[in-house]
Amino acid sequence: MFCLFALVPTFFLLNSLLKFFTSGRRKLPLPPGTMGWPYIGETFQLYSQNPNVFFASKVKKFGAIFKSHILGCPCVMISSPEAAKLVLVTKSDLFKPTFPASKERMLGKQAIFFHQGDYHIKLRKLVLRAFMPESIKSIVPDIDSVAIASLKSWEGQLINTFQEMKSFTFNVALLSIFGKDEVLYREDLKRCYYILEKGYNSMPINLPGTLFHKAMKARKELAQILAKIISLRRQMKHSHTDLLGSFMGDKEGLTDEQIADNVIGVIFAARDTTASVLTWIVKYLAENPSVLQAVTEEQEAIMMTKEECGEGKVLTWADSKKMPITLRSLRSLILPDLRLILLINFLDINLVSSEAQSFSMIWQVALKPNTFMPFGNGIHSCPGNELAKLEILVLVHHMTTKYRWSMVGPQNEIQYAPFALPQNGLPIRLSLKRESIDLHKLQKRHLQKEK
Numbered sequence: 039m040f041c042l043f044a045l046v047p048t049f050f051l052l053n054s055l056l057k058f059f060t061s062g063r064r065k066l067p068l069p070p071g072t073m074g075w076p077y078i079g080e081t082f083q084l085y086s087q088n089p090n091v092f093f094a095s096k097v098k099k100f101g102a103i104f105k106s107h108i109l110g111c112p113c114v115m116i117s118s119p120e121a122a123k124l125v126l127v128t129k130s131d132l133f134k135p136t137f138p139a140s141k142e143r144m145l146g147k148q149a150i151f152f153h154q155g156d157y158h159i160k161l162r163k164l165v166l167r168a169f170m171p172e173s174i175k176s177i178v179p180d181i182d183s184v185a186i187a188s189l190k191s192w193e194g195q196l197i198n199t200f201q202e203m204k205s206f207t208f209n210v211a212l213l214s215i216f217g218k219d220e221v222l223y224r225e226d227l228k229r230c231y232y233i234l235e236k237g238y239n240s241m242p243i244n245l246p247g248t249l250f251h252k253a254m255k256a257r258k259e260l261a262q263i264l265a266k267i268i269s270l271r272r273q274m275k276h277s278h279t280d281l282l283g284s285f286m287g288d289k290e291g292l293t294d295e296q297i298a299d300n301v302i303g304v305i306f307a308a309r310d311t312t313a314s315v316l317t318w319i320v321k322y323l324a325e326n327p328s329v330l331q332a333v334t335e336e337q338e339a340i341m342m343t344k345e346e347c348g349e350g351k352v353l354t355w356a357d358s359k360k361m362p363i364t365l366r367s368l369r370s371l372i373l374p375d376l377r378l379i380l381l382i383n384f385l386d387i388n389l390v391s392s393e394a395q396s397f398s399m400i401w402q403v404a405l406k407p408n409t410f411m412p413f414g415n416g417i418h419s420c421p422g423n424e425l426a427k428l429e430i431l432v433l434v435h436h437m438t439t440k441y442r443w444s445m446v447g448p449q450n451e452i453q454y455a456p457f458a459l460p461q462n463g464l465p466i467r468l469s470l471k472r473e474s475i476d477l478h479k480l481q482k483r484h485l486q487k488e489k
């Protein structure tokens with residue numbers, strides 16, 4: 039998910055497909071392709087370069103469906119929209135989601151991503167209950183505080199945008215899972231989670247000194263912290279509307295282990311995805327002054343209206359619904375890139391042909407159905423998309439109304455880690471706008487526009 043996520047679904051489809059081919063009484067032939075080195079397979083070919091190169095060369099040699107071996111896991115890769123639709127939607131019941139062993143063991147076997155059927159339906163209901171608009175409305179002021187605090191800590195600094203956005207989205211994820219309690223556990227959870235994530239793309243070799251071993255130790259500690267939080271909540275007996283409250287309130291009851299696996303899973307799903315989108319937004323707003331101005335004006339107008347109505351400064355859910363220009367601008371700026379970011383997920387490789395090299399050209403190519411699915415499709419599609427949009431809008435509101443920023447160093451390259459990101463995580467310098475916003479000036483501008 040993430041943009042680790044971008045690779046993850048690919049794997050899950052793929053290993054599932056492999057099972058599809060090899061299960062049953064009579065073994066079906068596998069599609070063409072190569073399996074690489076014993077055990078290591080073709081992991082390094084995929085992870086050490088732009089994944090599009092890996093996919094393009096395989097598709098050229100073997101066609102849109104080919105076999106490979108990634109992260110210790112034999113798999114079948116697909117890269118056509120028809121196949122994506124078949125696996126995700128029309129025949130999804132035939133495929134069991136499977137991830138490479140390293141990811142499955144780190145997230146926990148009972149996490150939502152790995153399941154189908156009744157258990158998946160039950161989890162999905164609980165997750166959707168916590169992330170539907172009615173539930174996340176109440177945490178907008180808290181997301182607002184997290185955004186303000188993050189921006190304040192970056193003030194006057196040279197920052198790595200992606201790293202800092204990861205910190206912001208991590209804090210928002212904790213807020214949506216633990217509500218206001220999150221500050222109590224934030225540092226411990228962060229310390230363990232940051233060790234865990236380093237092992238996500240490692241080979242599952244559990245020997246002292248390996249990334250995988252360290253990650254598994256951190257995973258154990260995370261589960262212990264979560265068990266403590268759950269036990270404290272049980273003693274308090276208050277009801278909570280956050281994700282943990284939703285999991286704990288289930289009548290049929292989830293075990294502590296099931297809750298821990300799914301809490302870690304949601305952090306994994308929520309963080310890098312949203313942080314990478316925010317990083318691209320910061321880059322493209324900086325590169326497109328007219329869009330930045332339009333977005334800033336809309337955000338300033340929201341501030342002004344709040345001031346005039348005596349509503350206070352804290353953003354609300356209603357404010358987040360008054361940002362059509364921002365939403366439209368971000369969509370048109372970011373979608374062409376998201377298509378690349380998520381390319382390795384479900385995009386038809388033929389779209390990225392030599393005549394469609396630039397992002398804008400790719401945007402102009404009419405999309406075939408099932409080629410671009412930033413939030414997935416079918417029964418596993420993203421249940422956190424409303425929260426993702428909300429936290430993006432809140433951060434953009436404060437960033438454009440109070441700060442200016444400039445990119446530092448060359449910014450023409452894309453790095454793959456393994457997902458697409460601006461070079462070096464986009465170093466920027468952020469500073470407070472010199473003139474504080476003059477509400478009277480704004481009001482005048484607003485009136486002039488109305489005339």
Ligand code: HEM
Pocket residue numbers: 039043046047050150151152162165169211214303304307308309311312315411412413414415417418419420421422423425426
């Ligand atoms: C821009 C940000 C995001 C993007 C692009 C994104 C993308 C996706 C995609 C493509 C899937 C489907 C994966 C698959 O088919 O296996 C997915 C699933 C999921 N996402 Fe997101 N996501 C984002 C943010 C979030 C957030 C903020 C949360 C939670 C707070 C979240 C929670 C989940 C969960 C729990 C699943 C698994 C659903 C299931 O298996 O039924 N995501 N996401």
